[in-house]
Amino acid sequence: MADLNPASVPLSLYIHMPWCVKKCPYCDFNSHAVPNGALSLDLEQTYLKALVEDFKTQIDFAQGRSIHSVFIGGGTPSLISAKGYAWLFEQLKALLPFEENCEITLEANPGTVEHDPFAGYLAAGINRLSIGVQSFNSDHLKALGRIHNNDDAINAIHLATEAGFKRINVDLMHGLPEQTLAQALNDLKLAVEHGATHVSWYQLTIEPNTVFFRTQPILPVDEVLEDIQEQGEAYLKANGFINYEVSAWRKEQPSAHNLNYWQFGDYLAIGAGAHGKVTQPDGVYRYQKTRLPKDYLAKVPAENLQFKKIQAEDMPFEFMMNALRLNEGVEAKLYLERTGHPISQMADVLDSLRQRKLLVEDEQRLACTEQGHIFLNSVLEEFL
Missing domain, CATH: 3.20.20.70 (Aldolase class I)
Structure with a gap:
């Protein structure tokens, strides 16, 4: 990585x-x-x-x-x-x-x-x-x-x-x-x-x-x-x-x-039940805050944080479930920039989806075809 x-x-x-x-x-x-x-x-x-x-x-x-x-x-x-x-x-x-x-x-x-x-x-x-x-x-x-x-x-x-x-x-x-x-x-x-x-x-x-x-x-x-x-x-x-x-x-x-969100950017999160995502030099982390308002107000903020690193095997799905919601998708190079992992990590899945006309042929972009958007949930399951 x-x-x-x-x-x-x-x-x-x-x-x-x-x-x-x-x-x-x-x-x-x-x-x-x-x-x-x-x-x-x-x-x-x-x-x-x-x-x-x-x-x-x-x-x-x-x-x-x-x-x-x-x-x-x-x-x-x-x-x-x-x-x-x-x-x-x-x-x-x-x-x-x-x-x-x-x-x-x-x-x-x-x-x-x-x-x-x-x-x-x-x-x-x-x-x-x-x-x-x-x-x-x-x-x-x-x-x-x-x-x-x-x-x-x-x-x-x-x-x-x-x-x-x-x-x-x-x-x-x-x-x-x-x-x-x-x-x-x-x-x-x-x-x-x-x-x-x-x-x-x-x-x-x-x-x-x-x-x-x-x-x-x-x-x-x-x-x-x-x-x-x-x-x-x-x-x-x-x-x-x-x-x-x-x-x-x-x-x-x-x-x-x-x-x-869809381009896999970062967001801080404050408030009861809020979810955040942050990039650090050693990886990408998600976190969430205590859900119930009374519990959120009763605890010191540091106790509200549930922090978890996104593992390498989960990264393709985490990234693609956001990026493929966009009709234009994202530039393929964004995958390495935002995850730290090479796009070759999911090359077999990408090749298969392109052959089935569910992803666009342009290897410089990660985007669904019109058919791919119709079956978006099935496309995303391929990255699990």
Whole structure:
């Protein structure tokens, strides 16, 4: 294995805010209903201070790098006040500089009970919103356990635009319980017509440890799902959106933060249940933090870290499960640069996939063909 140069790998920051007003029946993320139905100022301040202490313990992982992008996920991160974020960014930047024009994304829910005025978040330094609409159909929203309705969703996009946000991702799911083709296409139409500059559009999957797993809803049949996928993609393309990743469509620049994930970049991680990945001279490491907010707050930050080196035999899958999600893939030379392992480590698998027309013939790129993207999970299994 070659020595790695951490300085050549972009470094992002993931911040996890673990609370929601209520837990949705399809959600398997590390999210928890807020105590007593509302996030108190005292709990907000306690958690923000814990994030700063957590960040301090990870400064050495930066190896002299600045923060390339920030993503605040959850849970419902917009339950935290704009004033709280302004304070948090001030503390973090004093410890480790943020790059000029650093992309800072906040996941926000459409319900007004779940966010401050959007102008406050913009003033605090957040420059990209990801609004968790999921659907513009009030019946489907009710089935999904969402507390907003169609009008709230449309209003949230307009309010964000009026506040000055130029980059607004709308998060949408399809294949919802009893959803028709027309309803799924209407969700996309409303997102586009009301000003989304980026759309994350993905199929609802039933995950273990969710209410939907225990009580299965009636989902559209395969033929309907195929029609939704085909006609939805055609609609987005016809309206100027570029599909640059499996479920990501853009009219503006791509998400810098998500691109860094898919290109096997590094990211620090702070907050309950947050996952991080860092390159050190001797290898690539993943780590995660204690999941439950009460446990996270009760422990000193160093005790929250579960650190594990990615072994040589696991590296092909770890790298490719990210890189092959991108429609254009990545340059082949990135494999050695980001893993320290020669690409010859997986030469037999690459040759086999190219012969079967599942990877592009260009040996300077690692990318799926159109057929390869259709069978992406099967392609990735080859690297296990």
